[in-house]
Amino acid sequence: MIKAGYEQFVEKIAKQAGLDREQIERRIDAKRAKLSGLISKEGAAQVVAAELGINFDKQKVKVSELLTGMRKVSVTAKILEAYPVRNFKKGDKEGKVATMLIADETASVRTVLWDIKHIKLVEDGVVSKGSVVEIKDASVREGELHLGSISSIDISKENIDAVKTAEILQEKILADIKQNDRARVRATVVQVFEPRFFAVCPECSMRLTQEGNRFICSKHNAVAPTNRAILTAVIDDGTENIRAVFFSDSLCKLISIKEGEIEMLKDANFFLQKKNELLGKEIWLDGRARTNKLFGNPEFVVSDVSEINIEELIAKLEK
Ligand SMILES: [Zn+2]
Numbered sequence: 001m002i003k004a005g006y007e008q009f010v011e012k013i014a015k016q017a018g019l020d021r022e023q024i025e026r027r028i029d030a031k032r033a034k035l036s037g038l039i040s041k042e043g044a045a046q047v048v049a050a051e052l053g054i055n056f057d058k059q060k061v062k063v064s065e066l067l068t069g070m071r072k073v074s075v076t077a078k079i080l081e082a083y084p085v086r087n088f089k090k091g092d093k094e095g096k097v098a099t100m101l102i103a104d105e106t107a108s109v110r111t112v113l114w115d116i117k118h119i120k121l122v123e124d125g126v127v128s129k130g131s132v133v134e135i136k137d138a139s140v141r142e143g144e145l146h147l148g149s150i151s152s153i154d155i156s157k158e159n160i161d162a163v164k165t166a167e168i169l170q171e172k173i174l175a176d177i178k179q180n181d182r183a184r185v186r187a188t189v190v191q192v193f194e195p196r197f198f199a200v201c202p203e204c205s206m207r208l209t210q211e212g213n214r215f216i217c218s219k220h221n222a223v224a225p226t227n228r229a230i231l232t233a234v235i236d237d238g239t240e241n242i243r244a245v246f247f248s249d250s251l252c253k254l255i256s257i258k259e260g261e262i263e264m265l266k267d268a269n270f271f272l273q274k275k276n277e278l279l280g281k282e283i284w285l286d287g288r289a290r291t292n293k294l295f296g297n298p299e300f301v302v303s304d305v306s307e308i309n310i311e312e313l314i315a316k317l318e319k
Pocket of ligand 1: 201202203204205206217218219220
């Protein structure tokens, strides 16, 4: 899905610049070569667009075409999820923020509302899950769509039936990743630490406290615990290294086991075997950067892991 977004973007640049695709792609490759590959394709494409004097202000785009740095863009999309409005306090500033997940037939994107008028529409249920909305003059920051006071959000007359739920995550290099960035990175596993295990409530997934041999949920009292594991690794992409954190789903994907098999990791030999398989392996990781609450260091919380398609990489290199 990232590829689709990128390719549409290249096409858009080519069309607006009156050049053909190959010329734009050559400029992008040259830009990346000049920066020793330290910039993503998308990043290089934006630099090339800017150099050609193209801006995407006031344009109506598809969700898959949204790229960080775009301002005053318009999209029509369906609300897949409207999350509860949150209050925040930053220094002496207090305010509200609403987040939603919207999608059209090309991709989905996290959308953040900062304006009190827009937030009220969510609170009053005027816009809610399932609504098709027309968003105007929004900006794209770190792969999210942001609506401020100059933006608008209105119920659209359009109908969107088939939405694509895959999120567009931008490819990034680790050196460029900042707190709260959601991104896709290609990196090598350079260290794997022993997993930690904990018990959660099967009903509400909250952590349980152990009293003797009973496990207690603060809501559901004594329950039969579900075991979860957390595994930390260090990943490196040549620009930076960071601790990557894997929970149930992403952990199972990382070491190719089924969810019910997570306890197998308690076996030291099994863990060692998996660890040795992982060390030196290069993979794609989708996730979000955050600061570890306990230690204050940055970490990348992995939501998805995928294998690198060697053929795709070779094709790219041959270009
Ligand atoms: Zn519970």
